[in-house]
Amino acid sequence: MRRRVAVTGLGVVAPGGKGVKAFWELLTSGRTATRPISLFDAEGFRSRIAAECDFDAAAAGLGPAEVARMDRYVQFAVAAADEAWRQAELDVADPWRLSVCMGSAVGGTTRLERDYVATSHAGREWLVDASLASPFLCRALSPASLAAEVADRVGARGAVRTVSTGCTAGLDAVGHAARLIEEGRADVVIAGASESPISPIAVACFDAIRATSTRNHDPEHAARPFDRDRDGFVLGEGAAVLVLEESAHARRRGAVVHAEVAGFATRSNAHHMTGLTAEGVEMAEAVRHALAQARLGIDDVDYINAHGSGTRQNDRHETAAFRRVFGARAYQVPVSSIKSMIGHSLGAVGSIELVACVLALVHGVVPPTANLDTPDPECDLDYVPHTARERDLRAVLSVGSGFGGFQSAVALTGVRRP
Amino acid sequence: MSAHLSPDELAALISRCTGVTVTAEQVTDPHHTFDDLGVDSLGLMGVLGELQRNHGMPRDVDMQPDRSPRELLSLLTGRA
Amino acid sequence: MKAVVTGLGVIAPSGIGVERFWPAVRDGHVALATVRRYEPNPYPVRVVGEVRGFGPDGWVDPRVVVQTDRFTHFAVAATTMALDDAGLDPATVPPFGFGVVTASYAGGVEFGQREIERLWDGGPEHVGPYQSIAWFYAASTGQVSIGNGLRGPSGVLVADEAGGLDVFAVADGELCRGASAMVVGGTEAPFCPFSMCCQLGLGLLSTNEDPATAYLPFTAHAAGFAPAEGGAMLVVEDERAASDRGANARAVIAGYGSTYTGTRCFDRSAEGLLRAAETALADSDLDAGDVDVVFLDALADQRADAAEAEALRLLFGDRTDRVPVTAPKSGYGRCYAGAAVLDVATAVLAIEHGAVPPTPGVHDCRFDLDLVTGTARRADIRSALVLSRGQHGGNSALVLRRPDPITRGGE
Structure with a gap:
C-alpha cells in the first residue's frame, strides 16, 4: 500500500506580517509588501527595493543566545517551524522517525558578507584577520546548520537534510521530505525553506545581471508578474514550514489534515545557468511527472501557483510550459503569482508558495496577481489580476524555476481529493 | 579614462571576460554577432560592465548578444 | 535500492584520476602538505590536502572556467572522467532519464570572496555577472547538467560530510522513479583565506604543522583533521539499464540510513551511527x-573517535576486533562533502581489487578495532559499509555490495 503524505501543520514568516493568519490576509487582500530597502543603505545600487520581513526575534520566542548564534534566515525558519509544530500538536512522535528537510539557496550569505567586511577591513585585505570573526561564522559557511537548528527545536533524530537547488529549493525540500515518508524512511518530516538574502552582495549580484526591478520610485508596484511593464523580480525574504506526516499516522492520532502532498518532480533544462528556453519543455515535463505521480489528470487541477518572478523571460517560459501541458484547459485554470506581493525570496519562496497553496485549498480562495494592469500579449492565461477569487479547489499545482536550469513542480490535493 | 579601444584591445577584453577566444578580425566583422561567437547574455554583461568601469562607457548602455562586437566598437569610438 | 555504480571520477590530493588515486591510497601514501594556495602564516591551520597539478584547462570549457569556482572545475572534470569510465554517452540515455545530484559544504567560496572584495573595495558596479551563478551551492549540479546535456531530475544537498552519502540515496530514489542514470558526487575547494577563517571556528581542524602527524584518527595523538579539497563524481545507473547496455556493474548501492544527533554532540553520535x-x-x-x-x-x-568506535562495538559485538576498518582519508585529508564520496569510490575500488587500503600515518590505534594500517590488506570483500558524520550532527551510512549474489552464512 502506497504511503501518502498529509500536511498537518503550517508556519510562515513572510513580508507583510508574521504568521499564517497575517500572511493569508495579505495575499487575499492583494496588497503588496514591497518597499525601499531598509536592511542596509542601498544608495548606489541599481535595484533599491525589496520585500522585507518586520521580524522581531524576541517576540518569536528567541532568546539572546539564539539570536546571536542563528543567522537571520535560521531565525525565520525556527519561528516558522515553531508555528507549524504547535499547529500540528505532535508531541508523541518517535524522534528516530522524525526528520527535517529544509531548503535555502544562499544560506548564510548575509553573515558571511558581514564577517568578511569585518575581517578584511572592508574588502581591503585578502588575508583576512580571523581574530575579528564572529564565533558563529563557521555555521554560516554551510546552510546545513539551517536544518540542524530546526531539528534541535523539535527533537528530531531521523534524517536531517538541507536542500540547496537555488530558487527551486523551497519546492524541492518539500518534495524530498515527502519522499522520505513515501519510501518509509520517516513518519513525520518538518519540511520547508528559509532565506534572508537582502544584503549588499546579493543585491549587487542581481544588479550585475539586471535581473531585479529598478522601479525604485514606486516600490509597491515594482513586482509585476505577467504585466507588459514588468522589469525584473523584487528580492524578498522569509521562511515557511510544513509538517508532513504519513497519512495513516495522522489519521490514527486524529490530526487535522489540511492537504496532501501528492506529487513532486524536478527536471533540468541543461540549457543555461540563468537563461530559459522559449518552449518550457523541461518545466512541462516536471509538471507531467508530478501530476502522474499524484494520479491527477489535467482536468483535476483547479489552480496553478506560478513561479511568476516577473522577469521578461520567466513569465513567457512558464506560460508556454502551462500551455504545453494543459492545452486548451490552460485558459480555464486560474494561474497567479504571489511574488507580486511578497517578492522573490529565492530558495524560501517555493515553500512559502506551498503554504499559500494549502491555504487556497482549505479556504477555497485563489490568491491574486497584484500589479497586473496590462498583460503581456505573450502571457495570455487567466492570471487572476488584483483580486482574490473564491473557487472550489480540489487539486493545485505549484511550480518553480531556478538558476542552474532547475524546473520543479509539486502537486497538492485537498481533503476532498478528485 | 578613454573610450578609445582598438579592435585588438576589445578582442582581448572580450576573451578575458567571457573565456571565448576572439580575434581583432572577428570584432571588426559586422557579420559576427556575439551569439555567433559564443558570447551569451551574461558574458556580454560582463564585457559591458568592464567597459563601463574602466573605459568610460556610460552605465545606461545596454546590448543583447544578437548584436555584433563591431557595433559595440563603433559605439565606443563614436562616443570618443 | 537498485542502483549500480558504473563509473568513477576522482580528483583528490592523493591523485587525479582513479589510475593515480588508487595506487596512492592502496600504498598508504601521505599527500598532506603546507597550504600553497594562499599565504598560510596568518592562520593556525597549515597542513591540508591540496590537489596539486590540477588546472581547469583541458577539462573545463574556457567559457565555463571564467564563470565558475574551483569546486565546480573539480565537479565538471570528475564527471567527464566518470562518464568516460562508465563508457556512457549521455546522448544514448532517454532525454529526461539522466540527472545529477551533488553535495556541497562550502560552495564557490573563493569566487565569492573575490566578488565581495570587489563590492566593498570598488562598489556595486564592480561585481561581475557570474557571482550569481558561481558562489551558490547549486553551481556544480547546474554546470554538470548543462555541460553534458543532462535534463533529468537533479538535486543539491548541503549536509556537511554526511551529505556525501545522502546524495546516493537521493539518486537511488530517482532511479526507482524512472530515471536511467545519475551523476552523483561532491567536490570542495575550501582553500581561500576567508573560507579557512570560517573553518577555524569549527574547532575541529588540526593545528599540527607536520604533515606526517597532522591527522591521526583513533590514536592518542588525534587532535583534529586536516581539511582537504577535491572529491569524486560517480555514474550510477538503474541495474537493468546498465545490464541492458552491457555495462559492467562495479558495485551495488545496496542500502542507506541516516540519523541526526545534534550539532557537535559527538558523544551522542555513537547511537546515531x-x-x-x-x-x-x-x-x-x-x-x-x-x-x-x-x-x-x-x-x-x-x-568523536570514541563514539565511532563505540558504534562499531555495538554493531559488531564480539566480532568488533575482527572486522577490518579503515580511514584512507588520514592520508589526504577530509574534503567535507567530497570526503564520503571519495570513501564510496575507494570502497568500489577495494571491492574490485580485493584489498582494504590502510589508514596512513596511524600505527597505534587506541581502540579495540581491527584498524588496517601500514599497507593494504588482501580481502575478499562482498559488502562494505561507509560511515560519515556532519559537523551539524548528521550520521549517515551506506552499504555497497559486490554485484555477484551473496550466499548468507548459515543458511
Whole structure:
C-alpha cells in the first residue's frame, strides 16, 4: 500500500506580517509588501527595493543566545517551524522517525558578507584577520546548520537534510521530505525553506545581471508578474514550514489534515545557468511527472501557483510550459503569482508558495496577481489580476524555476481529493 | 579614462571576460554577432560592465548578444 | 535500492584520476602538505590536502572556467572522467532519464570572496555577472547538467560530510522513479583565506604543522583533521539499464540510513551511527555479520573517535576486533562533502581489487578495532559499509555490495 503524505501543520514568516493568519490576509487582500530597502543603505545600487520581513526575534520566542548564534534566515525558519509544530500538536512522535528537510539557496550569505567586511577591513585585505570573526561564522559557511537548528527545536533524530537547488529549493525540500515518508524512511518530516538574502552582495549580484526591478520610485508596484511593464523580480525574504506526516499516522492520532502532498518532480533544462528556453519543455515535463505521480489528470487541477518572478523571460517560459501541458484547459485554470506581493525570496519562496497553496485549498480562495494592469500579449492565461477569487479547489499545482536550469513542480490535493 | 579601444584591445577584453577566444578580425566583422561567437547574455554583461568601469562607457548602455562586437566598437569610438 | 555504480571520477590530493588515486591510497601514501594556495602564516591551520597539478584547462570549457569556482572545475572534470569510465554517452540515455545530484559544504567560496572584495573595495558596479551563478551551492549540479546535456531530475544537498552519502540515496530514489542514470558526487575547494577563517571556528581542524602527524584518527595523538579539497563524481545507473547496455556493474548501492544527533554532540553520535548503519544493513537485506570492511568517518577528535568506535562495538559485538576498518582519508585529508564520496569510490575500488587500503600515518590505534594500517590488506570483500558524520550532527551510512549474489552464512 502506497504511503501518502498529509500536511498537518503550517508556519510562515513572510513580508507583510508574521504568521499564517497575517500572511493569508495579505495575499487575499492583494496588497503588496514591497518597499525601499531598509536592511542596509542601498544608495548606489541599481535595484533599491525589496520585500522585507518586520521580524522581531524576541517576540518569536528567541532568546539572546539564539539570536546571536542563528543567522537571520535560521531565525525565520525556527519561528516558522515553531508555528507549524504547535499547529500540528505532535508531541508523541518517535524522534528516530522524525526528520527535517529544509531548503535555502544562499544560506548564510548575509553573515558571511558581514564577517568578511569585518575581517578584511572592508574588502581591503585578502588575508583576512580571523581574530575579528564572529564565533558563529563557521555555521554560516554551510546552510546545513539551517536544518540542524530546526531539528534541535523539535527533537528530531531521523534524517536531517538541507536542500540547496537555488530558487527551486523551497519546492524541492518539500518534495524530498515527502519522499522520505513515501519510501518509509520517516513518519513525520518538518519540511520547508528559509532565506534572508537582502544584503549588499546579493543585491549587487542581481544588479550585475539586471535581473531585479529598478522601479525604485514606486516600490509597491515594482513586482509585476505577467504585466507588459514588468522589469525584473523584487528580492524578498522569509521562511515557511510544513509538517508532513504519513497519512495513516495522522489519521490514527486524529490530526487535522489540511492537504496532501501528492506529487513532486524536478527536471533540468541543461540549457543555461540563468537563461530559459522559449518552449518550457523541461518545466512541462516536471509538471507531467508530478501530476502522474499524484494520479491527477489535467482536468483535476483547479489552480496553478506560478513561479511568476516577473522577469521578461520567466513569465513567457512558464506560460508556454502551462500551455504545453494543459492545452486548451490552460485558459480555464486560474494561474497567479504571489511574488507580486511578497517578492522573490529565492530558495524560501517555493515553500512559502506551498503554504499559500494549502491555504487556497482549505479556504477555497485563489490568491491574486497584484500589479497586473496590462498583460503581456505573450502571457495570455487567466492570471487572476488584483483580486482574490473564491473557487472550489480540489487539486493545485505549484511550480518553480531556478538558476542552474532547475524546473520543479509539486502537486497538492485537498481533503476532498478528485 | 578613454573610450578609445582598438579592435585588438576589445578582442582581448572580450576573451578575458567571457573565456571565448576572439580575434581583432572577428570584432571588426559586422557579420559576427556575439551569439555567433559564443558570447551569451551574461558574458556580454560582463564585457559591458568592464567597459563601463574602466573605459568610460556610460552605465545606461545596454546590448543583447544578437548584436555584433563591431557595433559595440563603433559605439565606443563614436562616443570618443 | 537498485542502483549500480558504473563509473568513477576522482580528483583528490592523493591523485587525479582513479589510475593515480588508487595506487596512492592502496600504498598508504601521505599527500598532506603546507597550504600553497594562499599565504598560510596568518592562520593556525597549515597542513591540508591540496590537489596539486590540477588546472581547469583541458577539462573545463574556457567559457565555463571564467564563470565558475574551483569546486565546480573539480565537479565538471570528475564527471567527464566518470562518464568516460562508465563508457556512457549521455546522448544514448532517454532525454529526461539522466540527472545529477551533488553535495556541497562550502560552495564557490573563493569566487565569492573575490566578488565581495570587489563590492566593498570598488562598489556595486564592480561585481561581475557570474557571482550569481558561481558562489551558490547549486553551481556544480547546474554546470554538470548543462555541460553534458543532462535534463533529468537533479538535486543539491548541503549536509556537511554526511551529505556525501545522502546524495546516493537521493539518486537511488530517482532511479526507482524512472530515471536511467545519475551523476552523483561532491567536490570542495575550501582553500581561500576567508573560507579557512570560517573553518577555524569549527574547532575541529588540526593545528599540527607536520604533515606526517597532522591527522591521526583513533590514536592518542588525534587532535583534529586536516581539511582537504577535491572529491569524486560517480555514474550510477538503474541495474537493468546498465545490464541492458552491457555495462559492467562495479558495485551495488545496496542500502542507506541516516540519523541526526545534534550539532557537535559527538558523544551522542555513537547511537546515531549505529542506527544509521543498522538501517542501511536492513535496507540491504544484510546483517552486521555480512560486513567485510568499514570505511570510517574518522574525525580525529578524541570524543568523536570514541563514539565511532563505540558504534562499531555495538554493531559488531564480539566480532568488533575482527572486522577490518579503515580511514584512507588520514592520508589526504577530509574534503567535507567530497570526503564520503571519495570513501564510496575507494570502497568500489577495494571491492574490485580485493584489498582494504590502510589508514596512513596511524600505527597505534587506541581502540579495540581491527584498524588496517601500514599497507593494504588482501580481502575478499562482498559488502562494505561507509560511515560519515556532519559537523551539524548528521550520521549517515551506506552499504555497497559486490554485484555477484551473496550466499548468507548459515543458511
